Amino acid sequence: MSKTITIDGKTIPFEEGQTIMDAAMAAGVYIPHLCHQPEFTPHGSCKLCTVKVNGRNCSACTFPAADGQDVLNQAEELIEDRKKITQMLFVEGNHFCPSCEKTGNCQLQAVAYHLNMLDNHFPLFYPDRKVDASHAEVMIDHNRCIFCTLCVRASQQKDGKDVFAISGRGIHKHLIVNAQSGLLKDTDVDASDKACAVCPTGAILVKRTGYQVPIGERIYDHKQIDQVSLSTEHPKHGE
Amino acid sequence: MANKIRVATTSLAGCFGCHMSFLDIDERMLQLVEVVEFDRSPITDIEHCTNCDIGLIEGGVCNSENVHVLREFRNNCKILVAVGACAINGGLPAMRNHIPLEECLNEAYLDGIGVENPQIPSDIELPLLLDQVRPIHEVVKIDYFLPGCPPSADVFWKFLTDLIEGREPSLPYELVHYD
Numbered sequence: 001m002s003k004t005i006t007i008d009g010k011t012i013p014f015e016e017g018q019t020i021m022d023a024a025m026a027a028g029v030y031i032p033h034l035c036h037q038p039e040f041t042p043h044g045s046c047k048l049c050t051v052k053v054n055g056r057n058c059s060a061c062t063f064p065a066a067d068g069q070d071v072l073n074q075a076e077e078l079i080e081d082r083k084k085i086t087q088m089l090f091v092e093g094n095h096f097c098p099s100c101e102k103t104g105n106c107q108l109q110a111v112a113y114h115l116n117m118l119d120n121h122f123p124l125f126y127p128d129r130k131v132d133a134s135h136a137e138v139m140i141d142h143n144r145c146i147f148c149t150l151c152v153r154a155s156q157q158k159d160g161k162d163v164f165a166i167s168g169r170g171i172h173k174h175l176i177v178n179a180q181s182g183l184l185k186d187t188d189v190d191a192s193d194k195a196c197a198v199c200p201t202g203a204i205l206v207k208r209t210g211y212q213v214p215i216g217e218r219i220y221d222h223k224q225i226d227q228v229s230l231s232t233e234h235p236k237h238g239e
Numbered sequence: 240m241a242n243k244i245r246v247a248t249t250s251l252a253g254c255f256g257c258h259m260s261f262l263d264i265d266e267r268m269l270q271l272v273e274v275v276e277f278d279r280s281p282i283t284d285i286e287h288c289t290n291c292d293i294g295l296i297e298g299g300v301c302n303s304e305n306v307h308v309l310r311e312f313r314n315n316c317k318i319l320v321a322v323g324a325c326a327i328n329g330g331l332p333a334m335r336n337h338i339p340l341e342e343c344l345n346e347a348y349l350d351g352i353g354v355e356n357p358q359i360p361s362d363i364e365l366p367l368l369l370d371q372v373r374p375i376h377e378v379v380k381i382d383y384f385l386p387g388c389p390p391s392a393d394v395f396w397k398f399l400t401d402l403i404e405g406r407e408p409s410l411p412y413e414l415v416h417y418d
Contacts (some may be wrong), residue, residue, distance in 0.1 A: 090328070096328070098330065113412060116410070118327075128334065215418055
């Protein structure tokens, strides 16, 4: 007999070792997430995928599925929490979508659209952050980094390098690169690295590619992130 | 004229792009003015708003006058709406926030390329600049937000018709854009 969990009352099978996120995605159920990509070790840091498991809040991307779990995903309270988390991500950085080349292709923006986030609610931090444009082909705009560590994991797990890391704590947390000078140009990063393609925001960009697709024709301009996520991260559940 | 809904609009630290986009409702403006009367607005040239139903605010606050105007709107509008990216998060003008004000002024009026007769404007009539550009929800209570740079004409239309016809305003996915 196969094991199952329920998500919002729907019975979903899972295999031993799968997380709630794995089981949900395999069954075509979208749980909002930013720091998670199925091909990398889950990190559980963005907390957008917070679901209620038997009444307790857990990160779906790290929490193992177990037989008989009763999972709430689309509860009003959770959706409100996710909106607040997204608003906090926006006010903690400098996210000026009209002047960002990632707009329309940005997962942070797309999650916000998906949650119908119309305002920032909180006071804005306007933190002082730098841009590292030292590398010929790749740039880092620290203003847009949400510390999801996808680039850190992609560099280690896919590219066989160790270009990125997160340093500092709390408000002083920031992305660093593996070079004595602290500059991207002195690392072994390459524009074709997975680490340069995986950024969910406009923090890591490959130069001279930002406007190849016009605004208005971009990934999330007409499709919601739930649809895109389920079809690209788990192709068998595409439309 | 009697029972028309009174709407006031203004642009604070904005570029009037949101107002231009509002005008892009085109011939629907004729339908709108059947039920709406414009109070203080660049459209009417009325200087101060009084007893309005809806106030539309474009732009964030970058100087003392912006703050006064914003408070006048809050005191006189039943419903106050943040219109566009700058009103919501400061937008493009807020990109000066991590540069000290003195450096901004020096660059613009003293040291910048092509500056003639360099002097920092100090006429008593000029409102004082704030050290940072801030979004309007940090200054007064805002009831609704219309994101976009600018929000499209359809956003204005959907929002205003919802409100005028007594529905809770809502924007469907296609109308929510931050760019």
